[in-house]
Amino acid sequence: MSFYRIWAIARKEFIQILRDVRSLIMAFLFPIVLIFLFSYAITLDIKQIPTAIIDYSNTDYSRELIRRFTNSQYFVEKNRPTSEKELQSLIDYGKVKVGIVISPDFADGLNRGGASIQTITDGSDANTSQSTLAYTSLIVSEYNLSRLQNSLGARMATTPIQANVRFWYNPDLNSQNFLVPGLISLIMTILGSLLASLTIAREWERGTMELLISTPLKPVELALGKLLPYYLIGMVDLLLAAYIGIVVFGVPFTGNLWTLALFSTFFLMAALSIGYLISVTLKSQQAAFQISLLTSFLPGFLLSGFLFPISSMPFVIQAVSLIVPGRYFISALRGLFLKGSTLQQLLPEALALLLFGSVFALLAIIKFRKKIQ
Amino acid sequence: MTVYAVQVTNLRRQFGDFVAVNNVSFEVEKGEIFGFLGPNGAGKSTTIRMLCGLLLPSGGQGEVVGYDLMKESESIKTKIGYMSQKFSLYQTLTVEENLDFYAGIYLMNRDVHAQKKDEFFTQTELGKVRGRLVADLPVGARQLLALLCAIQHDPEMIFLDEPTAGVDPLARRYFWEQINHLSERNVTVFVTTHYLDEAEECDRIAMIFNGKLAAIGEPDVLKRTRFPGRVYSVQTDHPWDTADQLRTATGVADVTLFGSELHATLKPNVEVAAVLQSLPNHLRSTVTATELVPTLEDLFIALTREELQ
Structure with a gap:
């Protein structure tokens, strides 16, 4: 094995990437766009839900309740319809997601101890409906408690059980804290598998491989030289994504930076090897791109725990997720960013990634033939 | 020490039912210019690819630069230079970057390579376009660059597959000066061509039709004996x-x-x-x-x- 040859290949590949606008976009612009898109647009915690309120009661009691709804950060009153029919039309046209109806006998009911309000949500948006249910219960029970305290005095009115739920590692349940580490994995999957899947196929397609395989170049030198630039780009993307996550979105980083670099190296080795194996096998850029989209990007997106928790997937899908490298990387990244995990705690993830990397790299190098078929 | 640079017996290559090269046997002497002639599709490129170790023969045996064709193709590749019929340098690299790349692959000494490049750039028109992307070069300049990439590491033997296709007469002259120059330095040259005036410059030629060798020998002798x-x-x-x-x-x-x-x-x-x-x-x-x-x-x-x- 000669480092001069590896360097010659790496240098050539690097020049080609820098002169190819498509590669540059994939390598640098795409990751940044992805981070901003996911972090701004897709927020998993629901706030400022557009709400319409019908207050048939129109009493101090009902107004107090409404104030509690609108003063929370969860609901924004958009409209004050006068009838349920009008409310329905607002929901149908998507002007509001939630309707709150306070009945005319609300105040009477309160005094008799049996008042109710009706909350209508747009069930076609399941996430928002779930949150509405939770927030409504919360606001109503706070209202109940404060009424009890008013009438009985604060000392008398206590709830028998108080559930103290603490959110460790992400106390504000900030979804960016949850998304950014996953995004790093997704970006590296795209970079590793998609870009690497094109490199050998491109040489066959453009006819440059014929000359390359007439030289004493060894398959392992070709693989290392080809993948080195993508590894470096991957590490730059890691820094870029981590920087944006930490500085722009305030995601905490509690782990060790070197451990992060180590895990990224392991994961890139796995992702690049898979991409390279596809490239070596298929010899056509189009086919390689599609296959790597199917075998790397989609599982990396859907089965890695990036958005959807693996523990709530059906058993078979959970088993399939075991062979998705992203699963281990995301788990390690969340540990490093949010939980301050140490390498020792993340050893199983490290070993899994290392195993993927070695197996696929070995397969790719064996599979590559310096022959025209 | 064998006197032959190439020695093959019953070399054969099939693609499915199609026999591209049909039990061909011949020798190429060290240091000679060996011309390989034949119409399109006769099996010239397939033969060259087998000799360079790019394509595994379906049958037969042989040696190229002293190494077994079947088992030691990687050793063959250390001693040869190859210019393929289809242009196969990097179009998004400059002239100089292509030369540097292949110098790196062949582990050329840095100073030797710098000297070689100087020589190339002062002797040929490529000096004026050394920083230009290969995609922007005319055919003649591209072919010349491909030739230089194949010979810059001083191989024992070079294989040129229709090197002068699409090259103007003046540039063709330069090509053949280079080829003769190599031959003088005892480099064996194996060249396929369509131009019969070029074939006259070869020490020996072989003619191949439908995958079969029809004639082999010195051009003047062939004209008298095989006609x-x-x-x-x-x-x-x-x-x-x-x-x-x-x-x-x-x-x-x-x-x-x-x-x-x-x-x-x-x-x-x-x-x-x-x-x-x-x-x-x-x-x-x-x-x-x-x-x-x-x-x-x-x-x-x-x-x-x-x-x-």
Whole structure:
């Protein structure tokens, strides 16, 4: 094995990437766009839900309740319809997601101890409906408690059980804290598998491989030289994504930076090897791109725990997720960013990634033939 | 030490049912310029690819630069240079970057390579475009660059697959100067070509038709020994009528008009006097015939015909 040859290949590949606008976009612009898109647009915690309120009661009691709804950060009153029919039309046209109806006998009911309000949500948006249910219960029970305290005095009115739920590692349940580490994995999957899947196929397609395989170049030198630039780009993307996550979105980083670099190296080795194996096998850029989209990007997106928790997937899908490298990387990244995990705690993830990397790299190098078929 | 740079017996390559190279045997001597001729699809490129270790033969055996074709193709690759028929340098790299890249792959010494590049850039037109992307070069310059990439690491043997296709005559001259220069330094040159004037410059040539070797030897010897009949230049006052008459005459294989002069190729063992006798009187009186040495083109056409029959 000669480092001069590896360097010659790496240098050539690097020049080609820098002169190819498509590669540059994939390598640098795409990751940044992805981070901003996911972090701004897709927020998993629901706030400022557009709400319409019908207050048939129109009493101090009902107004107090409404104030509690609108003063929370969860609901924004958009409209004050006068009838349920009008409310329905607002929901149908998507002007509001939630309707709150306070009945005319609300105040009477309160005094008799049996008042109710009706909350209508747009069930076609399941996430928002779930949150509405939770927030409504919360606001109503706070209202109940404060009424009890008013009438009985604060000392008398206590709830028998108080559930103290603490959110460790992400106390504000900030979804960016949850998304950014996953995004790093997704970006590296795209970079590793998609870009690497094109490199050998491109040489066959453009006819440059014929000359390359007439030289004493060894398959392992070709693989290392080809993948080195993508590894470096991957590490730059890691820094870029981590920087944006930490500085722009305030995601905490509690782990060790070197451990992060180590895990990224392991994961890139796995992702690049898979991409390279596809490239070596298929010899056509189009086919390689599609296959790597199917075998790397989609599982990396859907089965890695990036958005959807693996523990709530059906058993078979959970088993399939075991062979998705992203699963281990995301788990390690969340540990490093949010939980301050140490390498020792993340050893199983490290070993899994290392195993993927070695197996696929070995397969790719064996599979590559310096022959025209 | 073997005197042969290439020695193959019954070399064969099939693609499915199609036999591209059909049990070909030949030798190439060290330091000679060996021309490989044949029509398109005759098996020239397939043969070259097998000799370079790019394509595994379906059968046969042989050695190239002292290494076994079947088992030691990676060793062969350390000693050869190859210029493929289809342009295969990097179009998004500059002229100099391509040279640097292949110098790196062949582990060339940095100083030696710098000197080589200087030499190339002062001697050829590539000096003016050394920083230009290969995609922007005309065909001639690209072919020249491909040649330099194949020879810059001083290989023992080079394989050139139609190196001068699409190259203008002046650049072709330079190509052949380089090829002769290499041969003087005892580098073996294996070259395929369509240009028969180029074939004349080879020490020995082989002609391949439909995957089979039809002739092999020195060009001048082949013209005399492998040519099936004799060629005559026929002078006459009535070239058109005479040509028509000769075409139908028995014993004549081929007639070509060159202005007022005819070239007539006779079938084997036919005397020219007998043919002229068969002409009508008014034509026969103005005719004189002198024997010509057949050109490689005559030979090539004759062998192609033979193959077709």
